[in-house]
Amino acid sequence: MDRATLDDLLLDAHSRNDPAALVTYYTMAADEREAAGDIDAACFFLTHAFVFALEHGAPEADSLNQRLVRHGRADRLKL
Amino acid sequence: MNKHSPLSSVLADVNTANGLPNEHYVDPGVFAEERQSVLYANWSGIGFGKDVPESGDAKPVDFLGMPLLIVRDRDGEIGVFQNTCRHRGMILVDAPKKIGGAIRCPYHSWCYSLKGELRATPHVGGPGQNKHEDVKNEYLGLVRIRSHVWRDVIFVNVDGNAPAFEDAHGELLERWKEFETPLFHGGDESSLKLEVKTNWKLAVENYCESYHLPWVHPGLNSYSRLEDHYNIEKRGHYSGQGTLVYRQLTDQDGATMPDFPGLSDKWDEGAEYIALYPNVLLGVQRDHSFAIILEPVDQGNTVEHIELYYAKSEADTPEHDGLRASNAQLWKTVFEEDVFVVEGMQKGRHGMLFDGGRFSPAMDGPTHNFHHWVATQIENGRSE
Numbered sequence: 001m002d003r004a005t006l007d008d009l010l011l012d013a014h015s016r017n018d019p020a021a022l023v024t025y026y027t028m029a030a031d032e033r034e035a036a037g038d039i040d041a042a043c044f045f046l047t048h049a050f051v052f053a054l055e056h057g058a059p060e061a062d063s064l065n066q067r068l069v070r071h072g073r074a075d076r077l078k079l
Numbered sequence: 080m081n082k083h084s085p086l087s088s089v090l091a092d093v094n095t096a097n098g099l100p101n102e103h104y105v106d107p108g109v110f111a112e113e114r115q116s117v118l119y120a121n122w123s124g125i126g127f128g129k130d131v132p133e134s135g136d137a138k139p140v141d142f143l144g145m146p147l148l149i150v151r152d153r154d155g156e157i158g159v160f161q162n163t164c165r166h167r168g169m170i171l172v173d174a175p176k177k178i179g180g181a182i183r184c185p186y187h188s189w190c191y192s193l194k195g196e197l198r199a200t201p202h203v204g205g206p207g208q209n210k211h212e213d214v215k216n217e218y219l220g221l222v223r224i225r226s227h228v229w230r231d232v233i234f235v236n237v238d239g240n241a242p243a244f245e246d247a248h249g250e251l252l253e254r255w256k257e258f259e260t261p262l263f264h265g266g267d268e269s270s271l272k273l274e275v276k277t278n279w280k281l282a283v284e285n286y287c288e289s290y291h292l293p294w295v296h297p298g299l300n301s302y303s304r305l306e307d308h309y310n311i312e313k314r315g316h317y318s319g320q321g322t323l324v325y326r327q328l329t330d331q332d333g334a335t336m337p338d339f340p341g342l343s344d345k346w347d348e349g350a351e352y353i354a355l356y357p358n359v360l361l362g363v364q365r366d367h368s369f370a371i372i373l374e375p376v377d378q379g380n381t382v383e384h385i386e387l388y389y390a391k392s393e394a395d396t397p398e399h400d401g402l403r404a405s406n407a408q409l410w411k412t413v414f415e416e417d418v419f420v421v422e423g424m425q426k427g428r429h430g431m432l433f434d435g436g437r438f439s440p441a442m443d444g445p446t447h448n449f450h451h452w453v454a455t456q457i458e459n460g461r462s463e
Contacts, residue, residue, distance in 0.1 A: 019179075043207030050209075051188050051201050057135075057180030074209040075216075077198060 001028065019056040023049050027064070043073045050074075083109070083461075089435065089454040093447040098435035099454065104278040104428035110378035114143045116460025117357050117453055119237035122244055124359035124372040125149070126233045127386055128157060129264040135178045135193065139170075142235070143375060147224060148172050149233060150182075152193035159235050160195050161222040171221075182221075195221035231262055231388065232359055232370050251317055251355060257346065258363050260339045262388040265367075265403045269387035271411055277421040278428070279358060279375035282383060283449055285421050286371075287311075287354040289320040290442035296416055310444045311353060315452060318445035319353035325364050328402055328409070336366040336399050336406075339390045354445075356452050366390065367406060379425055385414060 006029055013021035026049035034042035046068050053061035061079050068074035084100040091097075102109045125142050131151040138149045139162050148162035148171060162171050164184040171184055171191070181190040181198055190199035197216040204211035225236040227244035229252075234244060241247055252259075264270075275282065285291065289308035292299055307324040311317070325348050327335045342365055350364040360371035367389050374382040387407055393400070427433065438447050 040207050044202075047201045047207055047209055051183065051190060051199055054181045054190050054199055055179065055183040061180065068209060073207055074199075 003032070006032075019052050019058065022052040023056075023058055023060050023064075026052065027060070030067075039071055043068060043071050046071075047073070054079075086454040086458060089450050090458075093438050093444050094440040096438060096447055096450070098438065098447075099280070099450050100435050101428045101431070101433055103280065103453070103457075104425060105378055107378055110278075110375075112457065112460065113453070114375075115238070117456045118143060118375065119145075120456060120460065121241050121357055122227065122234040122236050122247055123357055124232045124355075124370075125159070125235050126372070127264075127370070127384070128228055128231045128233060129386065130175070131157060133177075136175070137172050137178050137182065138175045139172045142237070145237065146170055147235070148182075148221075150178070150193050157226065157228050157233060158194065159224040159226040159233065161224060163222070164189055165197065165219045165221065166200075191221050195223055197221075230258075230361060230368065230370055231264070231386070232361075232372065234359070248316065248355065250313055251353065255351075255363060257342050258339055258368065260341065260390070262368065263390070263392040265387045265389050265407065266393045268404055268407050271383075271385040271407070271414065273383040273385070273414060273418065275381050275383060275418055275421055276379060277381055277425040278378055279373045279381040280449070280453065281421045281424045282373050282381055282417075283354045283356075283358070283360065284446045285417055285424075286352065286360045287319045287445040287449060288443060289322075290439060291420065295420055296413055298412070310442075311351065312444050312448045314448060315455070317353050317355050318448040319351060320445060321349065321351040324348055325350035327364075327366055328406055330402055330405075334398070334402070336402050337390045337396065338365045339368075354449060356449065357456075369410065381421075383414070385410070 006025060010025045013025055026045045030042045030045035030049060033045060046064055050061060050064035050068060053064055065074060065077050065079065069076045084102060088097040089099055125140050125147060126138060126149050130138050131149055134151055134153050134155060136151045140147045140149060146162035148160045150158050150160065152158060164171055164186065166184065166187055166189045169184050169186040171182055178193060181192055183190045188201050189197065192198050197219045199209065200214055200216065201209055203209060203214050225239050227234045245252065289305060293305050307322055309321045311319040311321055329335050346365045352362045354360050358373040362369045367387060369385060369387045372384045374384060376382060387410065
């Protein structure tokens with residue numbers, strides 16, 4: 001998926017206030033940046049994916065928190 | 080120089096006392112003083128457990144201008160927090176909602192658990208950096224307001240200095256210990272809300288005396304005469320009235336609603352109506368109870384939140400839907416009959432020459448007991 005399409009999907013998920021979609025698309029954005037070696041950008045998107053997962057009690061919150069911890073960007077949370 | 084009227088005449092014995100001066104009903108300055116010394120310094124009612132029935136339910140409440148958040152956590156416990164983010168002071172929750180996982184501030188997305196712990200501070204150390212050595216989450220949880228739930232009423236002590244609820248209200252807990260059984264709210268039609276143009280104290284004062292019953296509620300005369308009532312007065316705690324002739328509602332088949340389990344004979348025809356200072360009005364009868372929270376809006380406006388409870392749930396006793404509806408209508412009629420009185424007394428308090436009023440030594444003890452308590456709280460606040 002190209003970046004423009006992903007941006008559109010993210011904006012749409014925000015407008016629909018769809019937490020599952022927000023977690024999914026921010027994670028995809030993070031994955032893409034991580035693969036490209038852009039860790040700062042990856043952690044920016046991981047942060048957003050994590051926050052929406054945490055807010056809505058989504059199970060992905062735990063693995064997203066672990067990824068941020070691995071990059072030294074967050075403390076480990078007991079979830 | 081003390082610019083307020085002296086309260087010594089209020090603190091005198093009921094036989095010679097005057098009521099609280101007009102300024103306690105019409106002056107915004109005294110209202111602000113009461114907010115601190117009377118309502119924030121004691122255990123005030125702000126809501127009902129039934130309004131947050133499930134884990135994750137959150138309800139914001141504006142309590143005299145202070146934003147509070149009622150939350151039922153994953154353990155089923157009710158907590159009350161200041162509804163203000165520890166970051167930039169943003170209101171966290173602006174409408175009742177279900178919290179799936181965490182309370183997220185809508186501004187910069189700082190997140191809190193249902194127990195108020197700060198769980199996430201996104202980008203606090205820069206983009207994608209979610210921690211900073213100088214921002215210590217363990218010290219930045221939501222400000223918890225001291226709370227206690229009794230008879231489904233959520234009480235808070237905002238200033239945190241009142242005695243523990245069980246100590247402050249131990250006498251009433253003991254008096255009504257027979258009613259410490261599960262309560263089931265009667266459903267939508269058992270919730271009543273009255274917006275009344277009166278100072279909140281006048282609603283307390285009218286509630287806790289029986290003197291007015293034959294004049295204002297003539298419908299009660301046929302079975303609940305003045306001489307069938309008694310005064311209830313506990314100096315410094317509560318006051319109200321009791322009746323010796325409570326009669327259960329019956330339907331066309333003669334059926335009644337089930338009693339609360341384990342009650343003694345006293346309650347066969349007994350019922351009590353008590354104002355738990357400052358702003359909660361409670362009633363207990365063998366087959367139902369009610370709780371009223373008086374929400375002081377300003378010195379001349381009050382919202383009465385009235386909730387009726389039963390010994391068994393709606394789901395378990397659908398055959399009593401009609402009786403519950405009739406009972407709610409009966410109480411609605413009684414409470415509405417009181418509106419002109421409390422609004423009329425509020426108007427009367429603008430009479431500049433009114434001296435606070437003279438009590439009936441025989442009939443107004445419960446009302447004076449409340450005035451005495453308010454005056455004591457005010458004096459305590461002024462002496463600090």
